[in-house]
Amino acid sequence: MDYINSIILGIIEGITEFLPISSTGHLIIAEQWLGARSETFNIVIQAGAILAVTIIYWRRLLDLLLGWRDPQNRDYAFKLIGAFLITAVLGLLVKKLGFELPENATPVAWALIIGGIWMIFAEWAAARRPPSSHITWLVAILVGIAQVVAGVFPGTSRSGATIFVAMLAGTANRAAATEFAFLVGIPTMYAASAFSLLKTVKDGGAANEDWTALGIAFVVSTVVAFVAVKWLLAYIRSNRFTVFAIYRIILGFVLLGMAMVGMIS
Template identity: 70%
Template sequence: MIDLFKALLLGIIEGITEFLPISSTGHLLIAERWLGHRSDLFNIGIQAGAILAVVFIYRQRLWDLLAGFGKPSNRDYALKLGVAFGITAVLGVLVKKLGFELPDQVTPIAWALILGGVWMVVAEYFAGKRAQALGERSDISWTVAVLVGVAQVVAGVFPGTSRSAATIFVALLAGTTNRAAATEFAFLVGIPTMFAATAYELLDVVKSGQAVHEDWAAFSVAFIASAITAFIAVKWLLNYIQSHRFTAFAIYRVAVGVALLLLVPAGS
């Protein structure tokens, strides 16, 4: 029962942090130090639970893209989603083949949170300047699509960076000055990305025989908790960005990063 409660907490943490620009991976790695280490399948699987929330929220948009694929604007948008995902998939597999593993120390995560927070403030400033120069632009260019794909991989390599923050701000800086449009594209690209990552990890676990050791009850509890809390968090965020900047998230990141460096100075 205690283990299920810990899995529930991890699922809630994942659901809240996956799409808020504060880094879900960084928070999970830190939380695991008190709630127990989990398998890669568990961590990636509950991210897929959070993605389900986005699928539900954007279900009409996804259906319009699918049903109206013959329409040039829909086809163009869908192809750009495909390009962004393709770049992420290729580079992601390459990173995996090179043997990259997430750090098990707090210090690099803390610095990623701090530097990411500073970068968000700087990026928001320049994104605002770009918006003034270009005006309100909701279109997604091929440059934006490519850079968003690369940003997803960078966020995966450096826990604490935040996939949502990296992709949203890359889109804003590259010319999509409308926050809602940039956020929508970033979130929609995350759907095939996280589902593919989960499938890849699941296949690897099944091949290696580790699946028999997975605690599927805890996995299920965390998966459902992640999906529910992510739905609430995304709905809140989409409303929040209509009238607020991302500054509060940047301050939070810096505060958490500094606190971690002070409380865990050895990074152990």
């Protein structure tokens, strides 16, 4: 049964990590019925999703690395690094201050609803701008800040926050905004996962893990995330994010109702 639960959680993580619907929110709700998982488990399944996106973008990453002499590549890479450093510095500051919201249904539900409304507004505003694929320094800075905000407020969605901040800040092209958000997310999420895993190992939290269940969840998360992201990248070429916004709003109100009647905490 534990292996089945690991597969279910791996599927949820794989689908929701890079779709703008909040992986944290979905996992918090899933754990209400499947049982809470360790920090190590959550880190491992997230690492599977990150690996999937790394595989999808390996050519782009290699091009940025090997094409450093090209001014356009160098400018794009510097902006990726800048966004990552902003996230890293602000993220460590937030950790040091100990600021985080409780991971229960009500704040997650409100984050889903507010995020859905925000997405609809961002799509509306971006449609009225001249089409642009250019990543400015303003976009890079705001994407770095958005990643920290998403980390503090469960249910916000890191991918959703960064994509729509980029669109509102001037990168009106959905594909370009999504690519930058995902590429920034790769080093950010690897660093966050490594930091959390080292802390967990140091505190002795990994000693009693079921590594078979972890391995199964990791593989499932990787495969499902690969399929989900490939689908998303094809979908947004000719479709808006509106369907995800509507889903978030409906799910948020459903969770509020379930919390009110005591079905979830």
